Amino acid sequence: MTTHSHSPSPSPDARAPDPRAVDDRITPFHIDGLDVRGRVVRLGASLDAVLAHHDYPPAVKRLLGEAVALTVLLGSTLKIEGRFILQTRTDGPVDLLVVDFSAPQDVRAYARFDAERLDAMRGALPAGAGFDSGALLGHGHLAMTIDQGLSVNRYQGVVALEGGGLEAAAHQYFTQSEQIPTRVRLAVAEEMRPGGAPSSWRAGGLMVQFLPTEGGRVRPVDLPPGDAPEGTEIPEAQEDDAWVETLSLMGTLEDVELVDAELSSERLLFRLFHERGVRVFDAGSVVAKCSCSRDRVMNVLASFTREERTSLVEDGKIAVTCEFCGRTYDFKAEEIVDVDTDGEA
Template sequence: MGLDRPETGDDAVVPFTLEKLDTRGRIVHLGPSLDAILSRHNYPAPVARLLGEAVVLTALIGSSLKFEGRFIMQTQTDGPVNLIVVDFEAPDGIRGYARFDHDMVVKWAEAGKTSPAEMLGKGHMAMTIDQGPHTERYQGIVALDGNGLEDVAHTYFLQSEQIPTQVRLAVAQMSTKGDHRPRWRAGGMLIQHLPQNGMSRMADLPGDGDFNNPSMQDPDFVEADGWTEARSMLATVADVELADPELSPERLLFRLYHETGVRVFPGLPIEERCTCSADRIEEMLANSFTDEEREDMSVDGEIEVVCEFCSTAYRFNPHQFHAKH
């Protein structure tokens, strides 16, 4: 099969439209960037898979920001993985972190409960759009009731924007010739039904929306034929297809939608990038703590602060702050 455009590789999001089906979407492949996030903390495999799904979902949503800002996805739950934070900094930076109870993870694994939904448990997920200083933050909150992130994403878009949305996420460890260890990679696809004039541009991210609008939950609501076809085809995609390094986004889209036609736009690069810095941490230590508190933090005459996202260690002399105040 020949394609009329270059094929996109790893660490990129590819927007597309299915104009005959009144649908738009995005497909993402993550390779080295995701492997860096997951392998840096040596997460147990079930924890890594869940965080990987969260990173993919955040990349799919956050990469549609039309301004310099941040999209933050955070979960707080009662499961073995009790906190996840994934931070997308427009236009292309992503980082992620998971906090988990090691004993619970082991106990759940021994009981055969290792799916991302089981690792997540019950609680809530918040999606926040931060456009920077002097602007209002927008946030949508969805309850987590033992469901996976795919289901939660559907609920979020239904509640916040009343946009029919379908999401597929897949995370896997794969070995290639010459690798000294299996490497994490992932893929995901998000499609949304946008009838009439919705195809001319990628819509902006939702804000906090009207969570009480019952439009699509009305018993008389009838799903459009085009949307039914679009999501039915997406449902046929296997996890291995989404994560396959040999199957480009363009090739997968052609495989799914060549009969109805698919318009593919240039890929948008994604890179693993942390926003921590020595200057930021020094400012935080100087402005948020007293001399006595900084002394209490010091070990062997040194304050060490380790970034939870990238594991970079920053070290400071507690006495260096005295001269500044």
């Protein structure tokens, strides 16, 4: 892995930030002066490919784009091959989001929504107002799952969704599950093309985490004791100055900078953190790719009982459609119904 430094006092391998804006890339970075590490993701064609499988309304595309950007940010931190799955189940108009990232680069996603509720919500909005992602999601929960294969137990963290968006949920997850000071910014934009051509979608995300080498600089947030008398003041943990400065710099970031097709990730990082010295590492790619296959679908069907498989037969066949990519797999009834539980005929 090569390392490049951008700082006021350049090291021998320092260079200017790369001006080339490349989409569908994940750029890891480290800010030495703040003990912060992070990642930037910029999505273009890969997001369009994910969204193209379903006829989503613009509001759903925007929300799903945020979910894809967040999942890629988090999933790309996996050190081994595995899957990172983000899933929401809520009572809002968009009651289900699923984003599946297979390290190191493949992503697929799906959203389920109630068109009538979306229309009603749209009608209640003031003229020119956009949808709030928290209102689209409503209340429920968000689960983040790490699946490293059959030989390793799954790890899952769950946080409540209480009317807030995905950024807020990510912050809550890291506070209660990882106890790592973390800040996430997400942005999605629709690009209109001239001549009546179909629009395209872009998404961007930036995540920073405070990971000092010295012990004691990260203090977990104290939870209120359940037996504390009413009115008891709970002392707030004092945040480290470096993390306060990081949050201040993150506060200057605008959504348009995350989705600007002409602003490279390195220039964005330099703009935000050059005074503290930011190092970037080799960028990774993001590819829209579904992992479904005929064999995988057959294995899933083979796990059902004979009665369940029989109930799926229509006109002498079983048709299964992948929710992610929309591909349909047709099986003759005799291929599936008479398969034993080990997947053998």
